[in-house]
Amino acid sequence: MTVHEPSAVVLRAHRTDLTQPPSEVLEVVTLPPQEPDAGQVRVRNLFQQVIAASGDLMFATSQIPVPVFRVGEPISGPAIGTVVESRAGDMPVGTVVLHMSGWREESVLGRGEAFPVPDGVFPGPEYLLNQGVPAYHGIVDIAEVGEGDVVLVSGAAGGVGSMAAQIAKARGAATVIGIAGGPEKCRYLVDELGLDAAIDHRSDDLDERLTALAPGGITAFFDTIGGSQFEAALRHAAPRARFALCGTLAGQIGGGDGGHPRxxxxTAIAREVRIRPFSTRHTPEQIEAWNTHYARWYAEGRIRFARTLLEGPLQRAVAAQDELLAGAHRGNVIVRFAG
Amino acid sequence: MTVHEPSAVVLRAHRTDLTQPPSEVLEVVTLPPQEPDAGQVRVRNLFQQVIAASGDLMFATSQIPVPVFRVGEPISGPAIGTVVESRAGDMPVGTVVLHMSGWREESVLGRGEAFPVPDGVFPGPEYLLNQGVPAYHGIVDIAEVGEGDVVLVSGAAGGVGSMAAQIAKARGAATVIGIAGGPEKCRYLVDELGLDAAIDHRSDDLDERLTALAPGGITAFFDTIGGSQFEAALRHAAPRARFALCGTLAGQIGGGDGGHPRxxxxTAIAREVRIRPFSTRHTPEQIEAWNTHYARWYAEGRIRFARTLLEGPLQRAVAAQDELLAGAHRGNVIVRFAG
Incomplete structure (x- = not known):
């Protein structure tokens, strides 16, 4: 019997500079196969998500409150796979699970590390990789968006931003304006996701467009970018506007203007703008709230899962990490591996 | 009968530069005496407060949401005076009133512009000029300071800051740390106002001192300064710390490092720091809440009215405006005029 040596993506060195593409420090290698211990399962991965935060965790230090990736070891990220060998009674062979040990063909996982995907809630298991939970928490609990609001979303064609913008519409916001990079993404926001307007940060004058689109000011802002887009949002904030901040992509990409705004x-004091940064760590209550609403909104056609689906192998995910930081993709970036 | 021509402070030109002392654009002039119309009173002023915001309102434009001072007209600010001529039945001659038309020997005021000072609540009418209302609102409603909190106050020897720090102690905060400029102010904060510690921003290393004084991080921050002091507070914020921001003195003084922090x-996202700028406009409920607590705390010796009392005439107030922006005074700066 030949033993299949599963491949994995390993960190070869820490990144040292934001302009350095992640692919320069990553390498696909094969590893000795790993057997599950009692209580563990071996999972063959079907889908993997590529997220911006991974680029940060390749530096020697990160402000993101999780441990950085270690040199010489596989990196990790959200993935979905099928149990192919089980020593855990509640996860028999064939169970589809969500976990955080992606970036490898196979993952060995214990209890508390793998979460069975519920049947029938989503059109396919990969839908669990959408970033609806932080988007829902940010729009509903943090920015408190409701009927009549004028909402601005930065990174609106991204994984979290596309969900936030659609949830704002579903909550009854009067106007939802998305900021994205390039005419193709902007058309997508309006024509396919149903936003009221889109601003192209590569070619439009943000102040001019916001003055025209939100003459009374924006009442809520969902920010995944930071930097000069945050600054523009504050200039156009209505009195007592609510800002929900969950990302700093402007500070995570080479050539960006830095994620940390002035x-x-x-202005903030005169308008009493409530600024609430929040972490995208999920609580079970947040997951439950989102799943409940998502199923209904999805069935009603009010929410689409914005994604870019790429086909494996693992080397494709490595390239996709570079492309994500360059703004090349729309929505959640997901790599599918041949079953 | 000779007619007394009351004097007033008039704006001669707009300020153009933060390094320009306000006294350069102010002039004390005499004006024709003004008779009260029906419903108005003529007030002879007893006390006047000198506040930082006045320096901003001498520019041609200001972000403070009140109209800027007009060239050729008297400037204004908080004052207390005695009614010397009355055409308003509810404010007979002898009534002591609080109003916003200071910077002049006499003010003519209508209903809604003059507020009789309650008897017996305060040791003297000038106590109404303390800045307890925004301090109370910021500490209690915005920063939600309670038992066990580790509180940092910037501008802690100033009018608002000194009140905020004492209110935090009275609310049961475990530790209250004040930032001020110079050893004399720092001693005052600890020895006379009862703060737990003081940091001298002119000579201390903010990070080093905060690490020593708040090893677990600060849970609440009351900011009247902005700039690099805000940045230091964020570096030392505990998870879910509450920031109440009501001033940007660092941006209002020449030679300062600018009021607008990076x-x-x-960090803000990882620690989910709640950032709440708030305006110091008062609501009747806020005034009532503060007066109620103030009387008790003052009687118990838990709150002192931090002030610098200067003796008139009006030219002294003009000089005091320069001195205030240079950080020369402690607490509320009040000018008393010879009765």
Missing amino acids: LDLM | LDLM
Whole structure:
């Protein structure tokens, strides 16, 4: 019997510079096969998500409150796979599970590390990789978006942003404006996701467009970018606007203008803008709230799962990490591996 | 009968530069005496407050949401005076009133512009000029300070900051740390106002001192300064710390480092720091809440009215405006005029 040596993506060195593409420090290698211990399962991965935060965790230090990736070891990220060998009674062979040990063909996981995917809630298991939970929490609990709101979403064609913008519409916002890079993404936001307007940060004058689109100011802002887009949002904030901040992509990409904006305190104080940064760690209550609403909104056609689906192997995911940071993709970036 | 021509402070030109002392654009002039119309009173002023915001309102434009001072007209600010001529039945001669038309010997005021000072609540009418209302609102409603909190206050020897720090102690905070400029102010904060510790921003290393004084991080921050002091507070914020922001003195003084800090979004998001700028406009409920608590706390010796009392005439107030922006005074700066 020949033993299949599964492949995995290993960190060869820490990144040292935001302009350095992640692919320069990553390598696909084969590893000795790993047997599950008692209570563990061996999973063959079907889908893997490529997320911006992974680029940060390749540096020697990161402000993201999880351990950085270690040199010489596989990196990790969200994935979905099928149990192919089980020593855990509640996860028999064939169970489809969500886990955080992607970036490898096979993952060995214990209890608390693998979460069976519920049947029938989603059109396919990969839908669990959408970033609806932080988007829902940010729009509903943090920005408190409701009927009549004028909402601005940065990174609106991205994984979290596309969900946030659609959830704002589903909650009854009067106007939802998305910021994205390039005319193709902007058309997508309006024509396919149903946003009221889109601003192209590569070619449009943000201030001019916001003055035209939100003459009374924006009442809520969902920010995944930071930097100059945050600064523009504050200039156009209505009194007592609510800002939900969950990302700093502007600070995570080479050539960006830095994720850390200048905070104009005079304006913030005069307008009493509530600024609430929040972490995208999920609580079970947040997951439950999102799943409940998502199923209904999806069935009603009010929410689409914005994604870019790429076909494996693992080397494709490595390239996709570079492309994601360059703004090349729309929505959640998911790599599918041949079954 | 000779007619007394009351004097007033008039704006001669707009300020153009933060390094320009306000006294350069102000002039004390005499004006023709003004008779009260029906429903108005003529007030002879007893006390006047000198506040930082006045320096901003001398520019041609200001972000503070009140109209800027007009060239050729008297400037204004909080004052207390005695009614010397009355055509308003509810404010007979002798009534002591609080109003916003200071910077002049006499003010003519209508209903809604003059507020009789309640008897017996305060040791003297000038106590109404303390800045307890925004301090109370910021500490209690915005930063939600309670038992066990580790509280940092910037501008802690100033009018608002000194009140905020004492209110935090009275609310049961475990540790209250004040930032001020110079050893004399720092001693005052600890020895006379009862703060747990003081940091001298002119000579201390903010990070080093905060690491020593708040090893577990600060749970609440009351900011009247902005700039690099805000940035340091964020570096030392505990998870879910509450920031109440009501001033940007660092941006209002020449030679300061600018009031507008860099907002480190990575840190703010990872720690979910709630950032709430708030305006110091008062609501009747806020005034009532503060007066109720103040009387008790003052009687118990838990709150002192931090002030610098200067003796008039009006030219002294003009000089005090320069001195205030240079950080020369402690607490509320009040000018008393000879009765």
